Amino acid sequence: xxxxxxxxxxxxxxxxxxxxxxxxxxxxxxxxxxxxxxxxxxxxxxxxxxxxxxxxxxxxxxxxxxxxxxxxxxxxxxxxxxxxxxxxxxxxxxxxxxxxxxxxxxxxxxxxxxxxxxxxxxxxxxxxxxxxxxxxxxxxxxxxxxxxxxxxxxxxxxxxxxxxxxxxxxxxxxxxxxxxxxxxxxxxxxxxxxxxxxxxxxxxxxxxxxxxxxxxxxxxxxxxxxxxxxxxxxxxxxxxxxxxxxxxxxxxxxxxxxxxxxxxxxxxxxxxxxxxxxxxxxxxxxxxxxxxxxxxxxxxxxxxxxxxxxxxxxxxxxxxxxxxxxxxxxxxxxxxxxxxxxxxxxxxxxxxxxxxxxxxxxxxxxxxxxxxxxxxxxxxxxxxxxxxxxxxxxxxxxxxxxxxxxxxxxxxxxxxxxxxxxxxxxxxxxxxxxxxxxxxxxxxxxxxxxx
Numbered sequence: 001x002x003x004x005x006x007x008x009x010x011x012x013x014x015x016x017x018x019x020x021x022x023x024x025x026x027x028x029x030x031x032x033x034x035x036x037x038x039x040x041x042x043x044x045x046x047x048x049x050x051x052x053x054x055x056x057x058x059x060x061x062x063x064x065x066x067x068x069x070x071x072x073x074x075x076x077x078x079x080x081x082x083x084x085x086x087x088x089x090x091x092x093x094x095x096x097x098x099x100x101x102x103x104x105x106x107x108x109x110x111x112x113x114x115x116x117x118x119x120x121x122x123x124x125x126x127x128x129x130x131x132x133x134x135x136x137x138x139x140x141x142x143x144x145x146x147x148x149x150x151x152x153x154x155x156x157x158x159x160x161x162x163x164x165x166x167x168x169x170x171x172x173x174x175x176x177x178x179x180x181x182x183x184x185x186x187x188x189x190x191x192x193x194x195x196x197x198x199x200x201x202x203x204x205x206x207x208x209x210x211x212x213x214x215x216x217x218x219x220x221x222x223x224x225x226x227x228x229x230x231x232x233x234x235x236x237x238x239x240x241x242x243x244x245x246x247x248x249x250x251x252x253x254x255x256x257x258x259x260x261x262x263x264x265x266x267x268x269x270x271x272x273x274x275x276x277x278x279x280x281x282x283x284x285x286x287x288x289x290x291x292x293x294x295x296x297x298x299x300x301x302x303x304x305x306x307x308x309x310x311x312x313x314x315x316x317x318x319x320x321x322x323x324x325x326x327x328x329x330x331x332x333x334x335x336x337x338x339x340x341x342x343x344x345x346x347x348x349x350x351x352x353x354x355x356x357x358x359x360x361x362x363x364x365x366x367x368x369x370x371x372x373x374x375x376x377x378x379x380x381x382x383x384x385x386x387x388x389x390x391x392x393x394x395x396x397x398x399x400x401x402x403x404x405x406x407x408x409x410x411x412x413x414x415x416x417x418x419x420x421x422x423x424x425x426x427x428x429x430x431x432x433x434x435x436x437x438x439x440x441x442x443x444x445x446x447x448x449x450x451x
Contacts, residue, residue: 014035024069028068028072032078034077036080056076057075060129070413081188081190085099097193100128104120104128105125105298107120108301117196124301124305133178134180135365146363154167155191159441180366182409184408186439201265202270203261204273208222211254235349236347237348240344242255270292317396320371320406320407324371335394368404411423414449
């Protein structure tokens with residue numbers, strides 16, 4: 001490995017490179033001794049040998065979208081996989097071999113000419129690696145399942161420095177862990193082999209925006225309507241500040257937005273899919289309404305980019321629950337109304353996958369409840385860090401007693417030592433610990449961040 005690929009603490013480039021390792025402008029105050037920027041899969045193997053020879057623990061990143069900066073640890077080695085961006089598509093086999101640094105929007109763009117698609121993450125700049133390792137709740141996951149369910153095999157480098165291929169038939173235990181272990185995975189995945197799906201020929205979106213004061217009635221109506229939507233429709237609540245186009249008021253009121261996106265083989269099919277939302281008994285109370293609006297993956301990614309803009313500071317947490325959306329959102333609404341930043345939101349997607357627990361069979365990832373909420377604190381001024389992080393913790397505290405677990409990809413693992421364990425079923429957690437002891441007995445890889 002050339003010295004040009006290694007940045008050491010104290011080097012003139014260190015601070016700039018370290019800043020790049022986390023997409024979030026809220027940077028963790030943790031400092032690895034060495035950052036290795038891999039340019040090939042061979043570099044990964046050499047980095048592991050170097051770490052072992054120096055007694056350095058290893059953390060891994062690809063896109064840097066961990067809100068808490070989980071890969072950035074004090075001491076040790078950080079392996080940066082963002083430069084590994086090869087994507088090889090086999091349209092006849094309907095598969096793709098994808099390196100960890102490929103982003104969701106890039107993958108979508110490379111698959112589209114073949115009429116193929118993949119349930120990539122909602123934010124286009126998220127790399128496939130951390131997304132898939134954590135489970136992957138992305139576009140059209142109600143029909144296609146979590147992203148990791150479409151991973152056929154992986155290629156990885158284990159703690160002993162050996163490259164291995166893993167699938168349901170080769171090293172199945174490590175393959176099971178790779179589909180859900182997230183930031184606690186104890187190997188470096190250098191390539192994902194993906195099953196692909198038909199590119200939806202039509203994507204339509206229906207959106208209603210209501211004053212936040214209407215939350216109770218809106219939640220009851222939308223939940224009943226969503227129960228009649230097919231799995232190919234992705235629906236969600238968003239509690240936050242109105243877009244300028246949503247209200248003629250001179251100020252931007254707090255709102256509850258209901259969005260449903262249909263992925264279908266034709267426009268007619270998409271229109272039929274959205275039928276349960278065609279009429280709304282509360283329509284006269286809506287601030288705005290759009291029905292059956294055509295959209296594209298590019299537009300969906302652009303919209304998500306406005307929710308999570310670059311150059312901002314973010315803190316996020318997640319909660320699975322078996323209580324109703326109406327119960328959860330009623331508890332959360334007062335915190336949204338008083339949020340210190342108007343960019344902060346609560347997102348509550350309907351995950352049909354959570355109702356079909358078989359979609360996450362044979363993988364570490366598991367949907368842990370019937371409902372799911374995720375508060376996002378988003379702000380820009382560093383002086384407001386404590387205020388906004390406290391808002392996030394207080395907001396989560398209002399619903400956490402109703403929780404059944406967390407989603408490890410976006411959970412605030414620093415909020416409590418139990419966060420990582422509560423992101424898995426008890427059986428999955430015990431199995432992960434046993435597999436870590438087997439594959440990484442010396443603890444070469446950092447485990448879950450807790451502080």
